[in-house]
Structures are given as C-alpha cells and as structure tokens.
Amino acid sequence: MRTTIDIPEREHDLFVSLAHSQRTSLSKLVVELALRGLKAPARVAEDAAKYTISPVTGLPVFRSGRPITSDDVKALEDEL
Structure with a gap:
C-alpha cells in the first residue's frame, strides 16, 4: 500500500544511508524499523x-x- 509520511531531513538522510548499507529500499527499512519498535517491550x-x-x-x-x-x-x- 502506498502512503506518504514526513520524515525530518536529518533522519531521512540517516535512513537512506542505513538502507543503502543494508542493500534494501527505504520503504522496506522503514517498515522493518517500525515493526521492531512495535515488538519491543513497552516501558510504561x-x-x-x-x-x-x-x-x-x-x-x-x-x-x-x-x-x-x-x-x-x-x-x-x-x-x-
């Protein structure tokens, strides 16, 4: 599914660099990071x-x- 999100320039550059180093797309990287965040134990x-x-x-x-x-x-x- 296609969607649009606003990412601050600094973080965008970091994500692009990380995606490049992992030889994956920016979209796949963002999904992976979001899923990791959701699976992490919540500290209430x-x-x-x-x-x-x-x-x-x-x-x-x-x-x-x-x-x-x-x-x-x-x-x-x-x-x-």
Whole structure:
C-alpha cells in the first residue's frame, strides 16, 4: 500500500544511508524499523514507579536507574 509520511531531513538522510548499507529500499527499512519498535517491550510509567520492600529494613526501595550517592543525599538534605 502506498502512503506518504514526513520524515525530518536529518533522519531521512540517516535512513537512506542505513538502507543503502543494508542493500534494501527505504520503504522496506522503514517498515522493518517500525515493526521492531512495535515488538519491543513497552516501558510504561507504572513500571518505572514500582518498588520493592527491603527484607532487611522493611522500607520501600525504588529503582532510580543509577546508584544514589551520599552526595545526592546531602544535596537533598541541604534543600530542606
């Protein structure tokens, strides 16, 4: 099926280059990338907010995506 989409110039150049390197058409590449995106596990805001209860302290433990340092804690304490 034929359709028209607007792709920013920078991304268009990237897609054209990638299609060329994979020896495929731009259309096939865009379809492949779209399908990959649809098949990827969705990360929902709810998942990011989930926490566990520490068996040691009984306190909630949140995942921040990076370790929290004592400097981070001190900076927050200084704000209070």
